[in-house]
Amino acid sequence: MKQDNVNRFVTMARDYDEMAPYLVPQYNLLQESTIEYFNLEQLAQPVIVDLGAGSGIFLERILSRNKSALCYWVDSSPAFLDIAQQKLARYKNRVTFILSAMEAAWEQQMTHEPDFMFSMSAIHHLENEEKKELYQRCFELLAEKGWLVNIDEMKTIYDDAYYNSLLYWARHVDQSQSLILQDKRDLYFKWVDHFDRWKARNIANFNQPKTKGDDLHEVFTLQMQWLQEIGFVNVDIFLKYHLWCMVGGQKPAAFQKENTP
Numbered sequence: 001m002k003q004d005n006v007n008r009f010v011t012m013a014r015d016y017d018e019m020a021p022y023l024v025p026q027y028n029l030l031q032e033s034t035i036e037y038f039n040l041e042q043l044a045q046p047v048i049v050d051l052g053a054g055s056g057i058f059l060e061r062i063l064s065r066n067k068s069a070l071c072y073w074v075d076s077s078p079a080f081l082d083i084a085q086q087k088l089a090r091y092k093n094r095v096t097f098i099l100s101a102m103e104a105a106w107e108q109q110m111t112h113e114p115d116f117m118f119s120m121s122a123i124h125h126l127e128n129e130e131k132k133e134l135y136q137r138c139f140e141l142l143a144e145k146g147w148l149v150n151i152d153e154m155k156t157i158y159d160d161a162y163y164n165s166l167l168y169w170a171r172h173v174d175q176s177q178s179l180i181l182q183d184k185r186d187l188y189f190k191w192v193d194h195f196d197r198w199k200a201r202n203i204a205n206f207n208q209p210k211t212k213g214d215d216l217h218e219v220f221t222l223q224m225q226w227l228q229e230i231g232f233v234n235v236d237i238f239l240k241y242h243l244w245c246m247v248g249g250q251k252p253a254a255f256q257k258e259n260t261p
């Protein structure tokens with residue numbers, strides 16, 4: 001990973017934790033609808049992985065509602081780890097923290113077969129080959145009938161509409177300033193500082209080629225096609241809110257590994 005990208009995540013952990021629910025459009029809806037759709041509150045001891053789990057906001061929602069869920073936090077940032085360990089301290093017997101890049105072999109530290117693999121706003125940092133490789137690895141790791149769901153910044157089908165979805169986020173961040181309480185304004189301005197760089201990368205340099213360390217947005221339909229090619233069934237876009245797309249699929253029940261006798 002580029003050094004400036006590593007630094008980006010070090011400095012953004014605290015303000016991301018506090019500001020994401022205000023400044024990522026429909027942040028709460030995207031997480032809550034995932035919990036509702038998969039009935040996560042009611043399942044008996046579901047095993048759940050969150051890839052690029054950040055400060056642990058999504059895992060906290062799950063662990064507080066389902067008293068038997070076992071969760072894996074996977075992320076490469078020590079700064080986000082620090083905040084997630086504090087946030088999830090009361091669930092420490094049910095959450096395993098794996099400090100690792102998604103591209104690396106984080107699964108070697110897992111001891112349970114996952115029923116769900118979720119990710120939010122993280123996989124777009126990977127190059128396309130890495131995204132596909134990660135989706136493939138998730139497929140192999142999942143329990144039969146398990147689900148992979150990626151809620152992420154993704155391109156839409158047409159470039160002009162994709163550009164509008166970027167402008168929408170910029171407008172949303174500007175307009176949300178009035179919702180932030182006075183004592184949190186410093187965190188808002190820190191977020192805006194990171195976000196100015198996001199705007200430069202994605203809006204001002206819309207037509208420039210992107211490399212690792214940039215936001216490597218890919219079209220949601222192509223990512224769904226990869227999932228289908230890998231073998232997922234019930235592949236769908238469950239929700240789309242401008243730049244944010246929730247795409248995923250289910251591992252079929254009778255899946256047999258290649259070369260299995």
Ligand SMILES: C[S@@+](CC[C@H](N)C(=O)[O-])C[C@H]1O[C@@H](n2cnc3c(N)ncnc32)[C@H](O)[C@@H]1O
Pocket residue numbers: 009016020051052053054055056057058074075076077080100101102103119120121122125126
């Ligand atoms: C924008 S934050 C999202 C955090 C959380 N999923 C949420 O929605 O609140 C992106 C997270 O992805 C992590 N991340 C970025 N690239 C990564 C990579 N290659 N491997 C593992 N984690 C990564 C960052 O450290 C950060 O915690």
